[in-house]
Amino acid sequence: MGTEGSQVQSLPGMQVHPLKKNLYEVAIGPAHPGSGHMRILVRVEGDVMVEVDPDIGFVHRTMEKLSEGRDWMKNIPLFERMAILDACNVTLPYVEAVEKLLDVDPPERAKYLRTLLCEINRVASHLYGFGIFGVFLGHSTLYMWAFGDREVFVELAERLTGARLTHTYPMFGGVRRDMPDDFGQHVRKAAAYMRRRLDEYAKIFLLNPNIRSRLEGVGVVSKSRAVELGLAGPNVRASGVRYDVRLAEPYEAYDRVDFEIPIYEEGDSLARAWQRVEEIKQSLSIMEQAVDWLEKHPREGFVHEKFWKTAPPIYKKVYAGEVPYAGKYRVKMIPLYASLKVPAGRSFARTESAHGEITYYVESDGKDVPYRVRLVSGSYRNVIAFKYVMPGHRLADLPAIYGSFDYFPPEWDR
Amino acid sequence: MVDMVTPYEIGHGILRYIIFYPPVYQFVIIPGLIAALVVAIFIIWFERKAAARVQMRYGPYEISPRTGGATQLIADLIRYSFQEIIVPRTVDAVIYFAAPVAAVILSLLPLDAMPLTTNPAFWPIPMDYSLLLAVALMTLSPIFVMAMAWASNNKFSVIGGVRESFIVTAYELVAVLSMLSVAAAMSTYNLVDIVQAQSSGLWFGLLDPLAFLTAFIATLMTTSGFPFEIPDSESEIVAGPYTEYTGLMYGLDMGAAYIKRWVFSVLMALIFLGGWAPYVPGPGFVLGYLVPSLIVSVKALVIMAIMSFLRAVYGRYRIDQALGIGWEILVPLALAAIGIGFAEAYFHVYAYMGVMALAS
Amino acid sequence: MSTSAQGIVERLRSILGLAPEAPVEQLKGYVEVSVDPASLRDAAAKLKAAGFDHVKSVTAVDYPDKKQIKVIYHASSMLDESLSGYVVGLATSVDRDNPTVPSLSSIWVSAEFQEREMYEFFGVNFEGHPDLRPLLLTPDVAAQRPLRKDFKVVEEDDYLKSTYDEYTSTKRWV
Numbered sequence: 001m002g003t004e005g006s007q008v009q010s011l012p013g014m015q016v017h018p019l020k021k022n023l024y025e026v027a028i029g030p031a032h033p034g035s036g037h038m039r040i041l042v043r044v045e046g047d048v049m050v051e052v053d054p055d056i057g058f059v060h061r062t063m064e065k066l067s068e069g070r071d072w073m074k075n076i077p078l079f080e081r082m083a084i085l086d087a088c089n090v091t092l093p094y095v096e097a098v099e100k101l102l103d104v105d106p107p108e109r110a111k112y113l114r115t116l117l118c119e120i121n122r123v124a125s126h127l128y129g130f131g132i133f134g135v136f137l138g139h140s141t142l143y144m145w146a147f148g149d150r151e152v153f154v155e156l157a158e159r160l161t162g163a164r165l166t167h168t169y170p171m172f173g174g175v176r177r178d179m180p181d182d183f184g185q186h187v188r189k190a191a192a193y194m195r196r197r198l199d200e201y202a203k204i205f206l207l208n209p210n211i212r213s214r215l216e217g218v219g220v221v222s223k224s225r226a227v228e229l230g231l232a233g234p235n236v237r238a239s240g241v242r243y244d245v246r247l248a249e250p251y252e253a254y255d256r257v258d259f260e261i262p263i264y265e266e267g268d269s270l271a272r273a274w275q276r277v278e279e280i281k282q283s284l285s286i287m288e289q290a291v292d293w294l295e296k297h298p299r300e301g302f303v304h305e306k307f308w309k310t311a312p313p314i315y316k317k318v319y320a321g322e323v324p325y326a327g328k329y330r331v332k333m334i335p336l337y338a339s340l341k342v343p344a345g346r347s348f349a350r351t352e353s354a355h356g357e358i359t360y361y362v363e364s365d366g367k368d369v370p371y372r373v374r375l376v377s378g379s380y381r382n383v384i385a386f387k388y389v390m391p392g393h394r395l396a397d398l399p400a401i402y403g404s405f406d407y408f409p410p411e412w413d414r
Numbered sequence: 415m416v417d418m419v420t421p422y423e424i425g426h427g428i429l430r431y432i433i434f435y436p437p438v439y440q441f442v443i444i445p446g447l448i449a450a451l452v453v454a455i456f457i458i459w460f461e462r463k464a465a466a467r468v469q470m471r472y473g474p475y476e477i478s479p480r481t482g483g484a485t486q487l488i489a490d491l492i493r494y495s496f497q498e499i500i501v502p503r504t505v506d507a508v509i510y511f512a513a514p515v516a517a518v519i520l521s522l523l524p525l526d527a528m529p530l531t532t533n534p535a536f537w538p539i540p541m542d543y544s545l546l547l548a549v550a551l552m553t554l555s556p557i558f559v560m561a562m563a564w565a566s567n568n569k570f571s572v573i574g575g576v577r578e579s580f581i582v583t584a585y586e587l588v589a590v591l592s593m594l595s596v597a598a599a600m601s602t603y604n605l606v607d608i609v610q611a612q613s614s615g616l617w618f619g620l621l622d623p624l625a626f627l628t629a630f631i632a633t634l635m636t637t638s639g640f641p642f643e644i645p646d647s648e649s650e651i652v653a654g655p656y657t658e659y660t661g662l663m664y665g666l667d668m669g670a671a672y673i674k675r676w677v678f679s680v681l682m683a684l685i686f687l688g689g690w691a692p693y694v695p696g697p698g699f700v701l702g703y704l705v706p707s708l709i710v711s712v713k714a715l716v717i718m719a720i721m722s723f724l725r726a727v728y729g730r731y732r733i734d735q736a737l738g739i740g741w742e743i744l745v746p747l748a749l750a751a752i753g754i755g756f757a758e759a760y761f762h763v764y765a766y767m768g769v770m771a772l773a774s
Numbered sequence: 775m776s777t778s779a780q781g782i783v784e785r786l787r788s789i790l791g792l793a794p795e796a797p798v799e800q801l802k803g804y805v806e807v808s809v810d811p812a813s814l815r816d817a818a819a820k821l822k823a824a825g826f827d828h829v830k831s832v833t834a835v836d837y838p839d840k841k842q843i844k845v846i847y848h849a850s851s852m853l854d855e856s857l858s859g860y861v862v863g864l865a866t867s868v869d870r871d872n873p874t875v876p877s878l879s880s881i882w883v884s885a886e887f888q889e890r891e892m893y894e895f896f897g898v899n900f901e902g903h904p905d906l907r908p909l910l911l912t913p914d915v916a917a918q919r920p921l922r923k924d925f926k927v928v929e930e931d932d933y934l935k936s937t938y939d940e941y942t943s944t945k946r947w948v
Contacts, residue, residue: 026569032651057910064895065921100802138643138730144469210641210728213735227852230828230884236852243852249859270775295737301598347802348861349849350830358871359848359861376888384887396732413910 010264019043023050026395030058034136034399037409040386044395052390052398059413067373073099073337075370077168082377082409087167088117089353090411093375095170096251097349097362101342102172108253109294110174110302115253116187116290117160117169118351119283123194125354126276126283129406133273134205136399137214139202142205149197152190159183172337174303177319184291191284198277206273219389219401222267229388232381233356235405238275239267245352257289258379269404276406278299303334310336341368355379355408377412418606434460434699436538440525444707445680445714447522453715454672455487455750461722462486468726469752497661502567509565513661517558521674525552528684529606531695531706537606544605545597549590555674556582556636562667563655574654577644577733581635586742589678591633591748595625596685598755599763609689621758625751626686628744630717633682635736637675639721641728642736675721681716687713782860785921789824790817804848804861811866818847818864818881825854826862829878832888834896838923842867843877843896847885868898877903895921 010016018343019025023043028035039055063082067075079094080087092114099106106114127150154164160179161167169176178278205211216231221231226239244261246254250385264271264277301308311334317323344366350359356378363372382405430768432440440446459474466473474483501510527548529537539547556578563575597603598619600611612618619626635642658669683689690706731739782800782805790807797808809817826849833846846865851857858889868875877900879886886911889900894908908916918925 026570026573060910062920062927065925065927069927097803134729138640139728140465141726144471148470204727205729208727208729214729214732227827230830231881241852243858248672312916345802346806348804348863350861351799361831361833361846361848363835372833372835374831374833380887381830381884384884388883394732394734400656 023248024241028398034402036132036402036407037413039389039400040402042390042395042398047394047396049391049393049395049398052386054386056383056409057366058229058410061410061414063414064373064375067370069291070341070367071338071368072172072342072370073333075373076171077166078299079170079375080166081410082375082414083125083353083355083379083408084165085128085408086121086353086355087165088114088121088169089125089351090358090377091168092118092170092252093349093351093358093360094375095172096351096361097347097360098172098342098364100347100349101345101362101364103343104173104306106174106304107301109178109297109300110304111234111253112290113160113175113179113302114170116179116294117157117175118252119290120157120160122283122354123280123287124150124157124224126280126406127153129276129354129403130201130205130273131406133403133406136403137211139205139208142201145201145204146195149194152193156186159186171303172334172340173307178302179294184295187287187291191288194280195282195331198280201277202300205278206270212270214400215273215404216268218269218393218397220268221265221385222390225388226267229358229384230381231385232356232378233352233406234275235272235356235382235385237261238271240265245350245357249350250348251351255295257286259286269400272286272387272404274407295356307334309334310334313368339368341366342370344390348405353378355406355411356381377411377414379406379408382407383412416735421646425499425755429699432512434536434703436536437526439703440528440538440707441522441529444704445530445676445711448735450522450673451669453676453711453718454669455491456715457672457722459484459487461725464723465720465726483562491665494662494665499661499663502658504567506565506567509561510658511663513558513565514608514670517555517562517670518666520551520555520558521677523549523554523669524548524677525680527551528681530690530710531703532606532610533695533697533702536703541604543595543603545608545685546604548605549593552674552677552681553586553590555670556586559655559670562659566655566658568657570652571643571655571657574657580733580737581642581644583738584737585632585635585744588628588740588744588748589636591745592625592632592751593627593681593685595622595748595751598756599754601759605684606688609684609691611696612688613691615688616763617686617688617691619688621763622751622754624747624754626682628748628751629678629682629686629729630721631744633675633678634721634724635740637671637678637722639675640725641731643730644733644736675718676714679717679721680710682717683710683713689713786862788902790820795899801863804863805845806863806865808865811868814864814866815876815881817876818849818878821849821864822881825857827851827853827882829882829885829888830861832885832892832893834898834921836870836896836922838870841870843870843873844868845873845892845898847878849882855942867925871897874901875899876901877906879903880910895919897922 022045024045026042026044028040028042030037030039035279037059039058041053041055042049043051061081063078065080070078075094077090080091083090127146131143131146131150133138134146157167158164160183161169161176221229221235221239223240226236226241231239240263242261242263243250247261259282262275262282264275314323315334342364344364345364346361348359348361350357352358357378358375361372361374362370365371385400385405390398393401433443442448463473467696474486477483477486477489501507526538527544534540541547550651559578560575563571563578573750596608599618600608602608607620633639656664659667668736690709693706693709695702695706783800784796786805786807797806799806805927818935822893827932828849829853830848830850833848835844835846837844837943844865844867846863846940850861850887875898877885879889879900879921886903886905889903890906890909892898893900893903893906894911900906911920
């Protein structure tokens with residue numbers, strides 16, 4: 001808390017910014033119970049925020065540079081760590097972009113399986129966002145409930161892929177494995193349970209007069225402002241803009257399942273919270289439809305023929321269920337992937353993840369490592385809202401707005 | 415010939431003049447420091463268990479599964495006692511150490527103004543204005559929280575201290591007004607008469623629920639209970655005024671908050687829930703002093719348990735919303751409660767019960 | 775997948791007023807339009823007026839053999855239903871040794887933070903940017919322009935090679 005004219009010791013790389021007289025700078029810093037892994041430099045005048053400067057980069061893991069040195073297949077687990085809650089949604093555009101370069105279209109069954117896992121991840125990620133939102137507002141009950149219910153969906157993903165969070169499920173040409181036989185009943189049980197729980201969430205949190213007074217009218221983003229700032233995901237749909245990648249440019253099986261896009265007009269924090277609740281409900285219905293389709297159709301290929309025909313016969317036996325224990329024979333990835341060379345070209349793919357819209361720009365020059373991968377996630381596009389939406393609100397509104405945007409720092413920092 | 419002092423007389427002397435000496439007994443034993451600490455331990459455990467039951471989990475469990483984790487808090491207390499107290503260099507040392515201690519002492523002081531029995535030998539301060547004195551003493555401790563915040567030399571503490579000052583100004587007023595409404599109804603400031611007037615089962619909380627409600631909310635507010643946990647709101651300003659305190663000093667700060675809540679609850683039990691009402695104190699230490707104080711403590715414990723249950727249901731208000739509630743809603747309600755008290759006095763509600771003769 | 779390639783290519787040509795031989799390529803997933811840096815702002819303003827109201831990503835690609843850095847703005851539309859299925863990549867190429875590109879953050883606010891990131895990783899100077907400073911990296915790492923192809927990632931060993939004196943002078947353990 002230095003005052004004007006105090007002598008500060010000068011260290012290399014330090015920058016000194018003089019502050020105006022009435023502004024008080026508070027660093028909601030990286031080691032703060034309510035900030036996540038980022039720092040927000042807030043300049044307040046009294047209790048009202050005047051300037052907000054997000055200072056990010058604490059979790060930067062240089063994914064774009066690392067991807068230029070790894071094989072095409074090994075980049076999938078790398079990019080997954082960007083937002084591990086949402087693993088399928090985050091790696092899917094990369095897989096789609098490379099499939100466009102390879103000129104390979106995955107089989108129908110693979111598309112439905114990818115859609116199923118995408119929706120499971122979307123529900124789990126929204127519940128995580130609710131939990132963090134509850135903690136920011138001091139409502140520990142919502143935090144415990146949301147994380148407890150998220151376990152249901154994490155276990156569903158474990159049944160499907162074998163791993164709780166680090167699925168690495170989509171591959172070039174298909175998915176890694178097919179679903180178990182009794183998966184349908186688990187999905188239906190989980191969907192029924194979640195629908196019951198959402199009513200209780202509404203009662204204790206969204207319709208709680210205490211929380212409503214904190215959220216109503218706070219952080220209002222108008223429709224034109226949301227488009228101008230380029231926000232993504234549920235935040236822009238809660239401001240009245242009817243935009244969803246699943247509608248605009250349908251990918252995987254989304255043009256064949258029946259779902260709606262909920263739109264809210266108000267654009268404040270409460271609308272964003274309700275938007276996520278409605279999206280969870282839509283995701284549950286998509287999951288049920290996908291599982292219905294998958295159960296009705298026979299179990300044919302889940303990987304494109306071009307890759308499947310290079311697999312040794314033992315792989316085919318394992319995946320057909322004729323071999324009891326696959327680990328004994330060390331059945332791992334189809335060998336062609338390890339030395340995959342993608343033809344030269346440039347491509348662009350986008351999907352809708354839980355936090356927003358993820359876009360990948362992939363450039364290849366014919367080698368077995370990418371030339372350039374550029375990825376922009378939903379949280380990346382939302383952080384600009386901190387700078388433009390927060391000023392004018394009180395300091396205590398910062399957690400309310402932060403939590404309602406569902407900003408996930410590792411997804412920005414990559 | 416010198417009178418030999420018998421062991422009976424020594425024992426009687428110790429009991430009469432040291433342990434059951436009213437100012438010492440009420441400040442240190444029941445409902446004083448020891449009772450406050452035991453109650454704080456119990457209430458924190460109860461808060462965690464009740465919140466856990468709502469939140470689909472177990473709460474404290476590992477330490478002693480058969481008693482439901484009841485000794486978890488003892489373990490926490492032992493840990494606090496042995497933790498290193500880290501004192502930052504930039505802190506104003508005298509106030510940093512003196513303020514929590516002063517806060518605890520001043521929080522306990524109102525207990526010495528409340529009589530807990532009808533026997534005049536056991537009144538700490540024999541006076542006719544005990545209610546007024548107790549309420550006045552309760553307003554002393556907040557200044558030390560602000561001193562803590564200033565001495566900590568930390569931006570978050572200063573913000574917390576400023577919030578505390580705003581809140582205290584608003585809600586002490588509401589608390590004082592609602593607790594004085596009983597004086598309006600019964601035309602006396604003497605706490606013993608107030609409790610005697612409720613001895614026929616006509617508790618003041620039933621006759622003037624508005625006063626009870628506003629006093630309850632005001633207590634929640636001054637002692638950082640949900641939904642008003644503003645000065646030490648964790649997700650916004652780390653721990654407010656208590657940010658720079660570690661180890662036993664932090665335990666003292668938290669203790670000061672719970673002790674203040676305890677003192678408010680004892681006063682509310684005396685005023686609104688009838689004190690030791692159905693029980694008529696007999697002679698002697700046990701029947702005349704220990705038992706009434708225990709009854710009052712149990713009633714205060716019930717009030718504190720209700721306050722700690724609210725943790726599971728509510729979030730946190732913003733500072734300007736909380737102040738808005740205080741000045742715009744609660745102060746008029748407290749004045750209305752005093753008005754109801756005056757109406758009851760006009761209609762001789764308590765005089766009808768034949769108690770007005772005591773006061774006149 | 776963007777279908778009806780010809781439709782969007784023709785529409786872009788008419789929006790931007792380009793000559794028929796100007797490069798507008800339909801690539802896999804987006805349509806790339808190459809302009810030179812001087813007319814970048816113009817083209818962006820025309821695109822925004824036609825309905826492309828936000829930028830999805832700002833990419834810079836380093837071509838050391840051609841001695842160029844190519845900056846691509848992928849823009850699309852949220853409000854216009856006919857355009858929201860298409861992504862347009864507005865590309866320019868600048869010299870590698872002194873890359874300067876006019877900043878588009880006055881036209882598209884959504885490009886502001888992304889241009890900062892390209893500044894720190896590639897050293898591309900965006901003229902007219904209101905607040906050009908490193909976003910993710912510390913200034914001394916950003917000065918080495920990490921994402922260029924001549925920045926080799928040095929693999930670290932399990933054992934430290936440098937001594938404490940080397941650390942105090944360079945502030946880096948290797």
